[in-house]
Amino acid sequence: xxxxxxxxxxxxxxxxxxxxxxxxxxxxxxxxxxxxxxxxxxxxxxxxxxxxxxxxxxxxxxxxxxxxxxxxxxxxxxxxxxxxxxxxxxxxxxxxxxxxxxxxxxxxxxxxxxxxxxxxxxxxxxxxxxxxxxxxxxxxxxxxxxxxxxxxxxxxxxxxxxxxxxxxxxxxxxxxxxxxxxxxxxxxxxxxxxxxxxxxxxxxxxxxxxxxx
Numbered sequence: 597x598x599x600x601x602x603x604x605x606x607x608x609x610x611x612x613x614x615x616x617x618x619x620x621x622x623x624x625x626x627x628x629x630x631x632x633x634x635x636x637x638x639x640x641x642x643x644x645x646x647x648x649x650x651x652x653x654x655x656x657x658x659x660x661x662x663x664x665x666x667x668x669x670x671x672x673x674x675x676x677x678x679x680x681x682x683x684x685x686x687x688x689x690x691x692x693x694x695x696x697x698x699x700x701x702x703x704x705x706x707x708x709x710x711x712x713x714x715x716x717x718x719x720x721x722x723x724x725x726x727x728x729x730x731x732x733x734x735x736x737x738x739x740x741x742x743x744x745x746x747x748x749x750x751x752x753x754x755x756x757x758x759x760x761x762x763x764x765x766x767x768x769x770x771x772x773x774x775x776x777x778x779x780x781x782x783x784x785x786x787x788x789x790x791x792x793x794x795x796x797x798x799x800x801x802x803x804x805x806x807x808x809x
Contacts, residue, residue, distance in 0.1 A: 609655050616648035658697045665690045684713035688730045692791035700740030707734040728757040729788050762787050
């Protein structure tokens, strides 16, 4: 009975992914035919990427999730949003997924870009908690590469950002100093979500006007 249920679930997942891939292809083709890209198409394209990435994550397809994030980043750049809260979040998520996949060097590349992006945001838009998550992930990536001094600097920057707004999370970050990352796993940090793909996590406000929008 359990085997039958698992087989049925597997078939449903494959069907859902088949539908998600085709929905994304429709929005991708629509975007290719528009210049400039309309807001309705941008939203539909983004939502299709979100849906497919959720399915891929549920199926454990981390590299496919990363593909969705890479395409989302390209879409944001196309919309003139190479430096904003959404592009920073996307780069951070790419780093988190690479850490989950056991690739700290690739993770660090994305996380350092995300850190730089957060640093360029106006203080009215910047989310200190989101930036702190990026710094925690960067610290874990450095530690995975045996770059302990750099890891400590990242964790200390995260602590400085969190202490005024979330002291319980700051205390949890302190415990990471002696943590050695395990490939495929991210440690639990009280009050922080280290990896999350989905529109509920999309930085607010959802549509900060871009100069070219």
